[in-house]
Amino acid sequence: MTYSVAVIQNETELLRYSYADIRRTTPGFNYLWSYYTAENIDSLHHDLGTFDALILATNSCNDVKIRTWLDRNADRIKCLVEDKVLGLMVLFQMALSDERSTGPYTFLPDLWEATSIKRVQPNAPGDLQRGPHAHCSQVLRFPNTVDIRDLETACLHNSNVPGLRWGYLSRFSPSLYTVLLYEQAEDDDVPLLLSSEGSDQPRIVLSTLVLDWQKHDALLENCLRYVVEGESPCLVSQNEQPFTL
Numbered sequence: 001m002t003y004s005v006a007v008i009q010n011e012t013e014l015l016r017y018s019y020a021d022i023r024r025t026t027p028g029f030n031y032l033w034s035y036y037t038a039e040n041i042d043s044l045h046h047d048l049g050t051f052d053a054l055i056l057a058t059n060s061c062n063d064v065k066i067r068t069w070l071d072r073n074a075d076r077i078k079c080l081v082e083d084k085v086l087g088l089m090v091l092f093q094m095a096l097s098d099e100r101s102t103g104p105y106t107f108l109p110d111l112w113e114a115t116s117i118k119r120v121q122p123n124a125p126g127d128l129q130r131g132p133h134a135h136c137s138q139v140l141r142f143p144n145t146v147d148i149r150d151l152e153t154a155c156l157h158n159s160n161v162p163g164l165r166w167g168y169l170s171r172f173s174p175s176l177y178t179v180l181l182y183e184q185a186e187d188d189d190v191p192l193l194l195s196s197e198g199s200d201q202p203r204i205v206l207s208t209l210v211l212d213w214q215k216h217d218a219l220l221e222n223c224l225r226y227v228v229e230g231e232s233p234c235l236v237s238q239n240e241q242p243f244t245l
Contacts (some may be wrong), residue, residue, distance in 0.1 A: 003052045003228045004032040006044060008060045011037035019160040022057045022212045025220060031228065038065040045073055049080060053087035053203070053228040058210045059219065061093040073106040087203035087227030092210050094118065097167040104171060105206075114172035114206055119165050119190070126164035130154040131179030131191070138197050139180055139205065139226050140237040144218035148181070151216060158214045167208035169194055176201070181209070195226065203227045 005026075012035070013020040026033050034051070036044050048054070052076070061067050070077070081084035088108075096105060097118040104113040128148055140146045146240065155164040164183065168190035181193040196204040205227050210219045225232070 121165040127184040
């Protein structure tokens, strides 16, 4: 079986920064990829139901035409995601985290709604932690085991866009989402990476980490595998090494 994935990117960001192009990562996956910017986003309406997953690359929603398209097609996206036809991964979206959007993501099913809050402090030191139930998720373990300290270092000392604090996720149901990663802050613990869990649930990953721009390829692959293919029959042994049956 060959999976099919639609990726939405911001053309302005692509022209400005070479690292903003997620296409440098995708050749390693045996998927059929289709790429959309404001130039061809209107055509996605007709093809949306043919894809296994929809990916919103970092800051794709900074483009007003893409935001408008998402708002106009929100009900259809909600239905496809809730019916488990379409997986969904949303990477950090500045335009959905600041004064341009103060409510939840409009395209998430109602029960799975969540809100991103801007918190840009790229030079601030971080304290990245795994969520209390993250060990139950395959996203940090399959097919790659993600070392949290290595990930934190790669965020803070990144050659493209250094920083850990871009935003955080709020106003979501803790019974439906697993907090995979959060940052311990002086005032509060703030979630940075969420996923739905369970083979009977929609396939959703939400991140305020810029996984694509900062080239966190191992974690990005894990997220992609989950939203595209669903849960793997993956077990975690006592030494935390994943394997499949």
